[in-house]
Amino acid sequence: MERKKELRKKILSIRNNMLKEEVENNSNVIMKKVIRLETYRQSKVIFIYMDFNNEVVTSNLIRHMLSGKKRVVIPYTDTINTVLIPSEITGEADLKQNSFGYYEPKHILPVSIEEIDLVIVPGIVFDKNLNRIGFGKGYYDRILRKLKPSAKKIAVAHDFQVLEEIPSEEHDVKMDMIITELSCYGKNIDF
Ligand SMILES: Nc1ncnc2c1ncn2[C@@H]1O[C@H](COP(=O)(O)OP(=O)(O)OP(=O)(O)O)[C@@H](O)[C@H]1O
Numbered sequence: 001m002e003r004k005k006e007l008r009k010k011i012l013s014i015r016n017n018m019l020k021e022e023v024e025n026n027s028n029v030i031m032k033k034v035i036r037l038e039t040y041r042q043s044k045v046i047f048i049y050m051d052f053n054n055e056v057v058t059s060n061l062i063r064h065m066l067s068g069k070k071r072v073v074i075p076y077t078d079t080i081n082t083v084l085i086p087s088e089i090t091g092e093a094d095l096k097q098n099s100f101g102y103y104e105p106k107h108i109l110p111v112s113i114e115e116i117d118l119v120i121v122p123g124i125v126f127d128k129n130l131n132r133i134g135f136g137k138g139y140y141d142r143i144l145r146k147l148k149p150s151a152k153k154i155a156v157a158h159d160f161q162v163l164e165e166i167p168s169e170e171h172d173v174k175m176d177m178i179i180t181e182l183s184c185y186g187k188n189i190d191f
């Protein structure tokens, strides 16, 4: 979809130009909000992305999960089958940088999709109706639709990534909540 492409480009150019300090400050505020959510507290198995290129930083939250009693699951990108394989990690030693420069599990330790209670979702553009535009390969759309109905999808983003309205297609999966440094959008699943 052409309109999605334009929006990706526009928001990515802003995100790519952020100062590291700004990225870090926003991420700290956002991750503190996540930690306070009842949904987070109740979730035992959490699927979370490894940030890169000025995405909201997830490493502090991952440390919080590992030091708590939560199981941490991250994506392994299977580019041949264009699917994300949820893989459990127990610490930094389980990670390695891939050819794109972001971290992935060193060895795949698969976790079945029904076990996942919460997904922390990355993205490029969102809107206030909880629609999402990602990198444009459908990786997240494909996995999110397979979650058990009780699992929650919480997106984290810098506030400028959330627009009034964006296009969405049949296959696009909506978020339950979008958390930014300034706001929380979405169904009142918490607070
Ligand atoms: N459940 C699905 N099964 C098969 N193909 C899908 C599915 N969901 C999306 N796709 C395909 O993926 C392609 C990209 O979709 P879209 O533009 O929504 O990506 P995106 O949401 O930006 O990307 P991503 O989910 O990787 O962050 C589309 O051509 C779409 O047909």
Ligand SMILES: [Mg+2]
Binding pocket: 132, 133, 134, 138, 141, 171, 172, 173
């Ligand atoms: Mg989509």
